[in-house]
Amino acid sequence: MSLQGEIDKRRTFGIISHPDAGKTTLTEKLLLFGGAIKTAGAVKSNKIDRHATSDFMEIEKQRGISVATSVMGFNYKDRKINLLDTPGHQDFAEDTYRTLTAVDSVVLVVDCVKGVEIQTEKLMEVCRMRNTPVMVFINKLDREGQDPYDLLDEIEAKLDIKVRPLSWPISMGKTFKGVYSLYEKKLKLFTASKQTLDTDSDVLIEDINDPRLEELIGDNYAETLREDVELVDGAYPEFDLETYRSGEVAPVFFGSAVNNFGVQELLDCFIDIAPNPIKRETEVRIVEPTESKFSGFVFKIHANMDPKHRNRIAFVRVCAGKFKRGDTYYHSRLDKKFRFSNATAFMAQSKEIIDEAFPGDIVGLYDTGNLKIGDTLSEGEKGMYKGIPSFSPEIFREVINTDAMKTKQLDKGLTQLMDEGVAQLFTYEMGSRKVVGTVGALQFEVIQHRLLHEYGASCRFAPMNLFKACWFSSDDKKKLEEFIKSKYRHVAQDKDGKMVFMAESRAWLQMVQDNFPDISFHFTSEF
Numbered sequence: 357m358s359l360q361g362e363i364d365k366r367r368t369f370g371i372i373s374h375p376d377a378g379k380t381t382l383t384e385k386l387l388l389f390g391g392a393i394k395t396a397g398a399v400k401s402n403k404i405d406r407h408a409t410s411d412f413m414e415i416e417k418q419r420g421i422s423v424a425t426s427v428m429g430f431n432y433k434d435r436k437i438n439l440l441d442t443p444g445h446q447d448f449a450e451d452t453y454r455t456l457t458a459v460d461s462v463v464l465v466v467d468c469v470k471g472v473e474i475q476t477e478k479l480m481e482v483c484r485m486r487n488t489p490v491m492v493f494i495n496k497l498d499r500e501g502q503d504p505y506d507l508l509d510e511i512e513a514k515l516d517i518k519v520r521p522l523s524w525p526i527s528m529g530k531t532f533k534g535v536y537s538l539y540e541k542k543l544k545l546f547t548a549s550k551q552t553l554d555t556d557s558d559v560l561i562e563d564i565n566d567p568r569l570e571e572l573i574g575d576n577y578a579e580t581l582r583e584d585v586e587l588v589d590g591a592y593p594e595f596d597l598e599t600y601r602s603g604e605v606a607p608v609f610f611g612s613a614v615n616n617f618g619v620q621e622l623l624d625c626f627i628d629i630a631p632n633p634i635k636r637e638t639e640v641r642i643v644e645p646t647e648s649k650f651s652g653f654v655f656k657i658h659a660n661m662d663p664k665h666r667n668r669i670a671f672v673r674v675c676a677g678k679f680k681r682g683d684t685y686y687h688s689r690l691d692k693k694f695r696f697s698n699a700t701a702f703m704a705q706s707k708e709i710i711d712e713a714f715p716g717d718i719v720g721l722y723d724t725g726n727l728k729i730g731d732t733l734s735e736g737e738k739g740m741y742k743g744i745p746s747f748s749p750e751i752f753r754e755v756i757n758t759d760a761m762k763t764k765q766l767d768k769g770l771t772q773l774m775d776e777g778v779a780q781l782f783t784y785e786m787g788s789r790k791v792v793g794t795v796g797a798l799q800f801e802v803i804q805h806r807l808l809h810e811y812g813a814s815c816r817f818a819p820m821n822l823f824k825a826c827w828f829s830s831d832d833k834k835k836l837e838e839f840i841k842s843k844y845r846h847v848a849q850d851k852d853g854k855m856v857f858m859a860e861s862r863a864w865l866q867m868v869q870d871n872f873p874d875i876s877f878h879f880t881s882e883f
């Protein structure tokens with residue numbers, strides 16, 4: 357098949373949701389439809405039990421499970437679908453943000469009872485930064501949820517995106533009857549079934565005035581559905597592919613993942629409208645997926661769980677051309693060539709050696725420490741792919757070495773863990789104090805545990821009173837130097853050597869901003 361043909365076949369996406377909205381369940385049902393798994397219950401939740409956050413076995417389990425389910429490739433109809441998993445636990449949000457840089461679109465799951473929750477708002481912010489196309493699946497219609505119109509209004513208001521329902525629920529909870537697909541003009545009647553895939557119970561109702569509606573759902577529900585369809589078509593502009601693909605409008609589906617209900621409608625529409633691998637930007641130019649030369653970037657690193665084998669798997673998103681196993685590729689950051697003879701692809705639950713991969717695919721490369729998140733591989737061209745920003749962490753703690761004999765091991769361990777993106781390290785200009793910043797408290801336990809068990813280094817973390825790490829810039833070089841000189845006690849370097857201002861409080865940051873109007877402060881490393 358031609359490169360263009362391979363690209364047209366591919367859909368690479370991620371599912372995001374607030375924990376418990378039904379991401380794992382939906383993933384499993386999608387894999388069932390794709391024939392990638394045979395029975396329900398095969399996909400393990402990658403959630404850490406929220407009641408056992410300090411249980412290291414749980415953390416290890418999480419790491420083990422997440423490599424197996426990090427990327428799930430499956431075929432559906434004539435498409436090759438790559439589903440990239442994102443961690444459910446919010447302490448690993450940074451990992452989710454990075455995974456979102458490797459997808460071409462996103463499915464957002466919302467629980468119809470709880471509506472839009474805080475974690476969803478944060479994830480959507482990341483999607484909006486990159487104009488990632490979003491489809492919404494409103495889940496758990498078998499429960500008494502909020503009014504569908506209210507839910508849609510809430511999504512628009514809280515997530516700052518326009519919506520366009522492409523299916524509509526007929527009642528919900530105990531009296532849930534089914535959904536009408538506005539996209540395919542089909543009525544699907546609800547049957548609660550957790551194990552089977554009901555693929556042919558839908559009835560084509562091209563004209564909503566068809567009298568069969570009364571026979572199928574009764575007079576009252578038929579009348580309400582007609583009113584709703586009229587209202588929806590009147591209130592929302594007609595679905596337009598371009599506004600979806602530019603991330604302005606999110607098509608919405610309703611269903612119940614646990615009952616396999618509404619999932620196929622979502623999937624069928626998804627393969628129709630979701631974008632295939634899109635062009636991407638490097639520091640120097642825009643790269644089209646159809647270019648003959650391979651290039652891609654690392655968005656995730658996974659350490660081997662066995663401490664005797666320190667190799668890691670780097671997840672590379674293929675952006676252009678064809679990746680061939682055994683070929684030598686150019687590592688832009690190190691300005692060096694490397695050969696990767698053991699590339700793996702991820703098919704549903706398993707890993708398998710592959711010979712070639714195409715744009716949209718994710719390849720796993722075994723690495724002994726040469727690759728880190730954000731690295732670009734190519735056939736020789738210089739320039740890194742853009743779009744793996746670091747966000748300012750929320751919690752900061754100073755690293756205190758508790759075993760002076762193991763300083764080297766500590767430094768190495770910290771560097772490698774930071775390459776994996778477990779947390780961010782800031783080194784103060786003054787005194788070389790090292791500060792680790794994370795999104796959640798759980799990472800500190802993970803880091804301490806892994807430093808000890810994998811590197812034989814021990815440390816403790818001293819709390820620090822910091823509000824944010826702000827990257828800063830200015831067009832005026834002199835003003836920038838003045839600022840650094842005046843605030844040198846509070847200036848640190850991030851992992852890439854970029855200068856960061858460590859702000860102690862919101863009020864203080866505001867004051868500094870007022871006093872240095874020529875300096876721009878940023879909460880992400882890419883600006």
Ligand code: G4P
Pocket residue numbers: 373374375376377378379380381382401403444495496497498499611612613614615
């Ligand atoms: P997550 O990955 O987004 O965190 O959510 P997950 O799929 O694990 O689902 C969270 C809970 O919601 C699970 O129940 C799951 O069974 C349930 N659920 C998912 N889809 C639906 C649905 O359509 N309707 C209803 N009523 N429930 C749904 P649990 O009790 O936490 O786990 P389990 O014992 O059922 O597996």
